[in-house]
Amino acid sequence: MKYSGFKSGIIGWGAYIPVYRIKAKDIARLWGFDERITDSLWIEEKAVAGVDEDTVTMGWYAARSALVRAGVDPRDVGAVFVGTESKPYAVKPSSTIIADALGISTRKLSTDLEFACRAGSEGVRIAVSLVESGTVRYGLAIGSDTAQANPGDVLELTASSGAAAYLVGPADESVAVFEALVTYVTDTPDFWRREGSRYPAHGEGFTGEPAYFHHIVTAVTMLMSESGLKPSDFDYAVFHQPNGKFPLQVGRMLGFPKEKVLPGIVTPWIGNTYNASALLGLAKILENSKPGQRILVAPFGSGAGADAVSVLVTDKVLDRVGRAPTVEELLSRKKYISYAEYAKFRSLIHRNLG
Amino acid sequence: MVGSGVTKVDRHYDKNYLTLIDEAVSKALADSGLDASDVEYLVVSTAFSETILDQADPSTYIAQNLGLKNVKTLTISSGEVSGAVALDYAYSLVKAGRAHRILVVGFEKMSEYPSWVINKVYAKILEYEVEGIKNVTPPDYAALIMSEYMRKYRVSREDIVRWSVKMHENAVRTPHAQLQFTISVDSLGRALRISEPVTMLDSHPVSDGAAALLVADESATKKTNREPVEVVDVESSVNLPIYLRDDITYFSATASAYKKLSSKNEIKLSKTTALNVYDTYDIYGLLTIEALEICGRGEALKCLSEMPYLNVGGGLKARGHPVGATPIYQIHELRELMSGASWVRYDGDISLAHSMSGPDNNAWLILLRRWV
Numbered sequence: 001m002k003y004s005g006f007k008s009g010i011i012g013w014g015a016y017i018p019v020y021r022i023k024a025k026d027i028a029r030l031w032g033f034d035e036r037i038t039d040s041l042w043i044e045e046k047a048v049a050g051v052d053e054d055t056v057t058m059g060w061y062a063a064r065s066a067l068v069r070a071g072v073d074p075r076d077v078g079a080v081f082v083g084t085e086s087k088p089y090a091v092k093p094s095s096t097i098i099a100d101a102l103g104i105s106t107r108k109l110s111t112d113l114e115f116a117c118r119a120g121s122e123g124v125r126i127a128v129s130l131v132e133s134g135t136v137r138y139g140l141a142i143g144s145d146t147a148q149a150n151p152g153d154v155l156e157l158t159a160s161s162g163a164a165a166y167l168v169g170p171a172d173e174s175v176a177v178f179e180a181l182v183t184y185v186t187d188t189p190d191f192w193r194r195e196g197s198r199y200p201a202h203g204e205g206f207t208g209e210p211a212y213f214h215h216i217v218t219a220v221t222m223l224m225s226e227s228g229l230k231p232s233d234f235d236y237a238v239f240h241q242p243n244g245k246f247p248l249q250v251g252r253m254l255g256f257p258k259e260k261v262l263p264g265i266v267t268p269w270i271g272n273t274y275n276a277s278a279l280l281g282l283a284k285i286l287e288n289s290k291p292g293q294r295i296l297v298a299p300f301g302s303g304a305g306a307d308a309v310s311v312l313v314t315d316k317v318l319d320r321v322g323r324a325p326t327v328e329e330l331l332s333r334k335k336y337i338s339y340a341e342y343a344k345f346r347s348l349i350h351r352n353l354g
Numbered sequence: 355m356v357g358s359g360v361t362k363v364d365r366h367y368d369k370n371y372l373t374l375i376d377e378a379v380s381k382a383l384a385d386s387g388l389d390a391s392d393v394e395y396l397v398v399s400t401a402f403s404e405t406i407l408d409q410a411d412p413s414t415y416i417a418q419n420l421g422l423k424n425v426k427t428l429t430i431s432s433g434e435v436s437g438a439v440a441l442d443y444a445y446s447l448v449k450a451g452r453a454h455r456i457l458v459v460g461f462e463k464m465s466e467y468p469s470w471v472i473n474k475v476y477a478k479i480l481e482y483e484v485e486g487i488k489n490v491t492p493p494d495y496a497a498l499i500m501s502e503y504m505r506k507y508r509v510s511r512e513d514i515v516r517w518s519v520k521m522h523e524n525a526v527r528t529p530h531a532q533l534q535f536t537i538s539v540d541s542l543g544r545a546l547r548i549s550e551p552v553t554m555l556d557s558h559p560v561s562d563g564a565a566a567l568l569v570a571d572e573s574a575t576k577k578t579n580r581e582p583v584e585v586v587d588v589e590s591s592v593n594l595p596i597y598l599r600d601d602i603t604y605f606s607a608t609a610s611a612y613k614k615l616s617s618k619n620e621i622k623l624s625k626t627t628a629l630n631v632y633d634t635y636d637i638y639g640l641l642t643i644e645a646l647e648i649c650g651r652g653e654a655l656k657c658l659s660e661m662p663y664l665n666v667g668g669g670l671k672a673r674g675h676p677v678g679a680t681p682i683y684q685i686h687e688l689r690e691l692m693s694g695a696s697w698v699r700y701d702g703d704i705s706l707a708h709s710m711s712g713p714d715n716n717a718w719l720i721l722l723r724r725w726v
Contacts, residue, residue, distance in 0.1 A: 034546045034547045036544060036545075036546055036547075037546055039544065040544070040546060201468075202468070203468060204468045204469055205365055205465065206365075206367055206465075209365070209367070210367045210368070
């Protein structure tokens, strides 16, 4: 199959999932939720970053895997973007820390992006534009989060930690080429965190219909009408996954059978990794895909916006999968912790130091 | 009653209360054949506009928005029965000859805030100094009453939810209903508990909606596009606080209001009378049809399948419960039924709407009759 008509693609990808897991039912029990809420949301357990992990360390790990898979010299990377809503520093970029730690060129564009759960995917879109315009040869987009949730809020059942990274570059070096990209964005206040507030607030049902479902359905419908593609043209569909239920539901609304959606669902076992959520799902699919297959990726971020991206897998994917830890390997590497340990790791216990 | 109109009951994130009311009033006016300029009096019903919308007396602003100038306006806020009280007021004005054409508007906007805020607001239907400060909420009482009913009459949890199954079946056929899907007794095992043993399947949802009625004297009945429905009588009673009742499975306010209504008007309800009752929780629906003497005590579940005109709109359970508007929705549904516009044909002469605050703390009955 020829991919000469396309200008850019994914050269390498990487994932990171912290080793610690807490069972969602443990959280539900502690706060007096009906434990069946975990079944209705389809959340089994979530990944918890350790005391020495944050958005930067996790983003670095995923980005290093992306570079290793790509086999690209870090000095040839001309742009680094980190999409996150849990920056270690309120002011000071995370992207510069990760870039320097990876030995990426100092002649580069670099910034942190914020758009709830879809800043990482906006990073991918910017990297695509920079590569296609000839501004840079390679652009690195990272989605990384240690998502916060108010203890006792229903969000705490899912808000988790993880990272995914994508190195974007010329199509002829790619494991998957970008075939069509579209983004739909509105002002929709479904989820937010005010300055100075420790935890985000959300509009419950409002985060569903007018936010998640409306934006993803609209973005994907735009993509289909602009590209002429149909659900049957895709082998897989990956959606943002705040829980296990929503991606299956939105897939159904768009006419994707369950078998095309399930392979990209990771949230029931690691929680919602926010900026890494849909991007980890894509990584898992790339690692199991065959050349010639077509994947739909539709991340969503509150605030609100959704991207719809169609990628075509090339034969280069096959020998790059084994160069770095796969999502499945990271999913199976786990150590269970109690709510107390989780509270300690995520700084939910306040104590005087010194 | 010469016209009625409603909006779909839903979570209307994209419409404010004035927009919803505009839609309902337009439909009611079109139905009645009257113009906005014919309206002399605007009676507005809402339970929570001051707390949820930060709006005291919305009636003035509703009149302004509807372009009504030469009208008297007022807001009635009387908890979950606000709509019934509003209708009683309009009915009394017409009866007394103080007004000829009255627009009654009920509305509520419950999806403006997260549920912890809305639950706190809704709990104000109980007595703050008793239940409020002790954190006893409306579903807690439903749980106590349901448990007691199950124990007393040896009824299973699965049996009780059959009420809700029926309500959802009716809602599927009702275009303005909120929950237009069916449920089954089997779903109970997966349903989230609100207050043991009450689950989501037993409870009304959180709803937004607006409904409008045109109540008029005989002079307006000639203009109406459909046959009017006569408001025959309105009755009400107040029960003891729940903690002073001898038997919490008996809705005595509903029962005594019905006794007054039936003896005064010489009517008797039967299983085939069109009824629209408050099933805030399914157990309350069952107790209500027992208090209305349609079924014997503890036998409501046996009657259920023999009542084809019970809550044809889906009840509070599945049509939804936009609190201040709910009684107006009930009247609208009965009018649709009596004028042949509903999904089921009804030939009976009378119909009855029942509303109440909390577990029968007070009860209101509105008796309607086919126009002759």
